Amino acid sequence: MASSKVTAHDVAQAAGVSQPTVSRVFTPGVTVSAALEKRVREAAKTLGYRPNTLARSLITGQSMTIGLIVAYLDNPFYTEALEKLSHTLRERGYNIMIFMAANHASDVDQVVHDLLDHQVDGIILASVAASSALTDRLRDEGVPLILFNRGHSDRSISAVTSANFEGGQKVAEFLLSGGHQRIAHISGWQGALTGADRCAGFLAGLETQGAEAVSVTDGLFSRETAAAATRALFASSLNPDAIFVGNDHMAFAVIDVLRSELRLEPGCDVSVVGYDDVAMASWPSYNLTTVRQPANRMVQAVVTQLLGQIEGSEPVAKHIEIDGPLIVRGSARIPQGWTR
Amino acid sequence: MASSKVTAHDVAQAAGVSQPTVSRVFTPGVTVSAALEKRVREAAKTLGYRPNTLARSLITGQSMTIGLIVAYLDNPFYTEALEKLSHTLRERGYNIMIFMAANHASDVDQVVHDLLDHQVDGIILASVAASSALTDRLRDEGVPLILFNRGHSDRSISAVTSANFEGGQKVAEFLLSGGHQRIAHISGWQGALTGADRCAGFLAGLETQGAEAVSVTDGLFSRETAAAATRALFASSLNPDAIFVGNDHMAFAVIDVLRSELRLEPGCDVSVVGYDDVAMASWPSYNLTTVRQPANRMVQAVVTQLLGQIEGSEPVAKHIEIDGPLIVRGSARIPQGWTR
DNA sequence: AATTGTCTTGAATACGTATTCTCGGCTGGT
DNA sequence: ACCAGCCGAGAATACGTATTCAAGACAATT
Numbered sequence: 001m002a003s004s005k006v007t008a009h010d011v012a013q014a015a016g017v018s019q020p021t022v023s024r025v026f027t028p029g030v031t032v033s034a035a036l037e038k039r040v041r042e043a044a045k046t047l048g049y050r051p052n053t054l055a056r057s058l059i060t061g062q063s064m065t066i067g068l069i070v071a072y073l074d075n076p077f078y079t080e081a082l083e084k085l086s087h088t089l090r091e092r093g094y095n096i097m098i099f100m101a102a103n104h105a106s107d108v109d110q111v112v113h114d115l116l117d118h119q120v121d122g123i124i125l126a127s128v129a130a131s132s133a134l135t136d137r138l139r140d141e142g143v144p145l146i147l148f149n150r151g152h153s154d155r156s157i158s159a160v161t162s163a164n165f166e167g168g169q170k171v172a173e174f175l176l177s178g179g180h181q182r183i184a185h186i187s188g189w190q191g192a193l194t195g196a197d198r199c200a201g202f203l204a205g206l207e208t209q210g211a212e213a214v215s216v217t218d219g220l221f222s223r224e225t226a227a228a229a230t231r232a233l234f235a236s237s238l239n240p241d242a243i244f245v246g247n248d249h250m251a252f253a254v255i256d257v258l259r260s261e262l263r264l265e266p267g268c269d270v271s272v273v274g275y276d277d278v279a280m281a282s283w284p285s286y287n288l289t290t291v292r293q294p295a296n297r298m299v300q301a302v303v304t305q306l307l308g309q310i311e312g313s314e315p316v317a318k319h320i321e322i323d324g325p326l327i328v329r330g331s332a333r334i335p336q337g338w339t340r
Numbered sequence: 341m342a343s344s345k346v347t348a349h350d351v352a353q354a355a356g357v358s359q360p361t362v363s364r365v366f367t368p369g370v371t372v373s374a375a376l377e378k379r380v381r382e383a384a385k386t387l388g389y390r391p392n393t394l395a396r397s398l399i400t401g402q403s404m405t406i407g408l409i410v411a412y413l414d415n416p417f418y419t420e421a422l423e424k425l426s427h428t429l430r431e432r433g434y435n436i437m438i439f440m441a442a443n444h445a446s447d448v449d450q451v452v453h454d455l456l457d458h459q460v461d462g463i464i465l466a467s468v469a470a471s472s473a474l475t476d477r478l479r480d481e482g483v484p485l486i487l488f489n490r491g492h493s494d495r496s497i498s499a500v501t502s503a504n505f506e507g508g509q510k511v512a513e514f515l516l517s518g519g520h521q522r523i524a525h526i527s528g529w530q531g532a533l534t535g536a537d538r539c540a541g542f543l544a545g546l547e548t549q550g551a552e553a554v555s556v557t558d559g560l561f562s563r564e565t566a567a568a569a570t571r572a573l574f575a576s577s578l579n580p581d582a583i584f585v586g587n588d589h590m591a592f593a594v595i596d597v598l599r600s601e602l603r604l605e606p607g608c609d610v611s612v613v614g615y616d617d618v619a620m621a622s623w624p625s626y627n628l629t630t631v632r633q634p635a636n637r638m639v640q641a642v643v644t645q646l647l648g649q650i651e652g653s654e655p656v657a658k659h660i661e662i663d664g665p666l667i668v669r670g671s672a673r674i675p676q677g678w679t680r
Numbered sequence: 681a682a683t684t685g686t687c688t689t690g691a692a693t694a695c696g697t698a699t700t701c702t703c704g705g706c707t708g709g710t
Numbered sequence: 711a712c713c714a715g716c717c718g719a720g721a722a723t724a725c726g727t728a729t730t731c732a733a734g735a736c737a738a739t740t
Binding site for chain 3: 712713714715716717718719721723724725726727728731733734735738740
């Protein structure tokens with residue numbers, strides 16, 4: 001059967017052909033006579049030959065590998081995305097080299113360098129910011145980069161996000177239609193465009209109807225920070241009747257505090273709206289009204305754009321925003337006659 | 341600064357030395373005179389040189405890459421483990437190539453072959469079963485394999501699990517001490533040793549005290565199946581007063597059904613115990629009593645064992661079981677004077 | 681029938697690095 | 711002062727494949 005290391009030479013010898021012929025048999029799009037191809041394939045099969053991807057990559061310059069950097073997986077939105085990314089890239093023939101990076105620029109830079117050493121064909125940054133030193137380096141190396149769920153001021157680098165500004169607006173409209181008077185916002189991390197845009201859209205949406213938030217706090221995309229913000233909010237005299245939370249992950253923490261510490265029931269005593277629509281949002285315990293980020297379409301967009309840049313069919317960088325609907329559940333009062 | 345592709349030859353030329361000297365500078369454990377080393381490092385820095393890992397791997401036969409195959413990430417226990425694995429392996433100088441595989445043997449085989457083509461130094465299977473064809477192939481190639489949170493009857497392949505049998509026993513003891521009379525079990529998938537061992541330990545624990553489960557159903561590690569099992573349980577005349585659920589992920593579904601459909605409060609009307617102690621188990625909404633699987637220690641064990649087999653310091657395969665405590669929270673009645 | 685062209689295949693080379701081998705120079709011991 | 715031994719660096723080679731180049735066979739065109 002298969003011995004430990006079978007090379008193209010071994011197969012060539014067994015089939016009575018030259019090594020390049022073996023290579024041609026395993027290279028799509030290259031033509032070999034039917035007779036030889038059959039001999040080669042048989043020899044390869046009995047010897048258990050499989051081409052060495054490393055050697056192939058070394059010469060073609062294509063590793064067929066994508067580097068993926070993720071900051072954290074606490075937020076299930078990213079695990080969902082990771083799962084879909086993995087499947088989609090695999091369908092397209094690419095592999096994933098994954099790294100977890102703390103969100104410090106130095107750590108990210110280090111990880112990117114590691115990826116470049118491995119000759120990855122492209123890099124996806126999921127919820128991680130890219131320093132300009134880093135983008136310069138990548139441009140220089142000619143390795144495409146794309147941000148997932150993270151905006152970037154530099155339009156020359158690609159990014160896929162949901163329509164965060166519009167999403168924020170939708171929530172504002174929904175809460176105002178519900179007749180809420182004292183609306184608070186526990187925002188996503190303001191250091192990220194994702195968080196800032198949702199916040200800006202929300203505030204703009206309120207302003208359109210002459211309203212204003214009674215409180216805006218940065219929840220830093222963290223459960224603990226959001227929980228603390230909730231306690232502070234109700235310890236003050238503000239007495240909010242609605243809270244828009246920058247993502248579902250934080251919204252769950254807010255609901256937990258409301259219910260178990262403040263004895264307030266979401267949807268009755270206070271309205272809570274999140275952002276993402278992760279699977280857990282539909283679980284009965286939370287039943288969270290939230291803006292859906294369509295992970296499927298976002299992942300498709302990321303893959304299409306990135307591989308387009310790699311393979312040259314879509315060389316120009318793009319910011320892609322994907323619109324998502326407001327999913328109305330029970331955690332926030334539903335306006336009379338709301339149909340949208 | 342850095343141009344697109346800088347090779348060791350370029351650096352050698354710039355520093356006025358030979359290519360092998362450059363290689364030696366970047367190979368730990370090889371000695372080069374201080375003067376030359378300095379010249380080489382400076383030239384490398386100004387040119388922006390970094391060694392090409394592919395070329396290095398091709399010749400050394402070490403890719404410094406570990407293949408990781410995961411079945412699903414719905415269960416947060418695995419995302420937690422993935423995060424820790426990533427950090428730990430990176431500290432040890434290894435990279436991760438990740439694949440999601442459906443739990444069909446054919447899919448796993450395909451993925452493993454892809455990994456082998458990439459010359460990975462070792463493979464981790466997380467909650468995925470290994471066919472014997474596959475283990476044979478790996479043994480033949482000399483690539484170490486280790487199972488994470490999955491047992492295997494063949495003792496010649498390594499595996500790290502928690503002490504599932506003992507964990508099940510602990511739950512039995514706890515529930516019996518709590519005076520429960522009609523105890524049901526919604527087990528983990530019986531096709532996996534992990535699920536079967538917990539179940540066996542649990543039943544054995546009951547039997548020790550002359551008790552017996554009123555019902556045992558296979559929950560298949562799935563939320564939907566567990567939810568359906570719960571409904572069936574209470575639609576019958578069994579009227580259980582305690583349910584041991586095969587993992588936390590399913591236990592959350594069970595609690596959701598109990599509370600939102602059956603109007604039963606866990607910890608008062610029914611006791612629910614899970615297994616894993618994922619982060620969510622401590623959230624106020626669930627507050628789940630559960631057996632902790634110490635992800636940290638399990639990951640450490642996986643990495644130590646796998647790298648030991650790769651680097652030859654620990655060549656013999658091992659089954660490692662890691663004991664975890666029962667974490668008592670509010671979802672199950674606490675026996676009088678329980679201190680353990 | 682002769683010539684042009686196409687198609688197949690083997691020989692040679694390249695990819696970028698690590699390692700073996702060799703040689704020159706240097707140290708240290710007598 | 712001489713020689714054994716050692717160390718450091720360059721030349722050559724290897725890793726396993728894809729690709730270029732040249733040559734040969736054969737079909738097609740005039």
